[in-house]
Amino acid sequence: MKKILVINPNSNDAVTDGLRACLAPLHIPGRIEVECMTLAEGPFGIETTLDAERVVLPLRRVVQEREDADAYVIACYSDPGLALCREATRKPVFGIQESGLFSALQRGERVGVVALGPKSIARHLPYIRALGLESRLAAERPLHLSVAECEEQGAYPRIEAVARDLVEQDMADTLLMGCAGLARHVPRLEDALGLPVTEPTQAATTQALGALILA
Secondary structure: OOEEEEEEEOOHHHHHHHHHHHHHHEEEEEOOEEEEEEEEOOOOOOOOHHHHHOOHHHHHHHHHHHHOOEEEOOOOOOOOOOOHHHHHHHOOEHHHHHHHHHHHOOOOOOEEEEEEEEEEHHHHOOOOOOOOOOHHHHEEEOOOHHHHHOOOOOHHHHHHEEEEEHHHHOOEEEEEOOOOOHHHHHHHHHHHHOOOOOHHHHHHHHHHHHHHHHH
């Protein structure tokens, strides 16, 4: 049986639990296992450039040490350490921002991204330009919430309000969650807005699944 290792680079186990729930449908009994793990040495939330830089070498170390995995997913929307992790193994490594953007743009013409805060957006936009996708970005709007606050059920009204602004003001016709900690809110948001909402860790894991099945 092949294994996809999904690594939550922050030390918040609640985020990892949310990922397990949203990725559960991707298990293929007897063929593909999806394992979610928390990076214990990571910050409680990756919210600054310093936070993102701190986890790069620990992530690379996990990829090198967890040779039992057949593919890896870095479950942080900043894609920290993606290039270094790919350099460390011949197995496929997926970053959720890269995977999420390409998946979302298969579901609409203009993607709106729900981000944690302005500092997150400042990290994301250069990457979007590097991927050549800036012309397809409707906008990226901040929640002004921490990773921990996003996990709370009380965060949903703020998430929906920001998403509605992306649709009504920025003319987004497809939405992308810009943080792995937002996973639990996707079904409710999709029902409320009637538009496709991409959860990026699910998108990256689906791509990993496809790579392993076709290998």
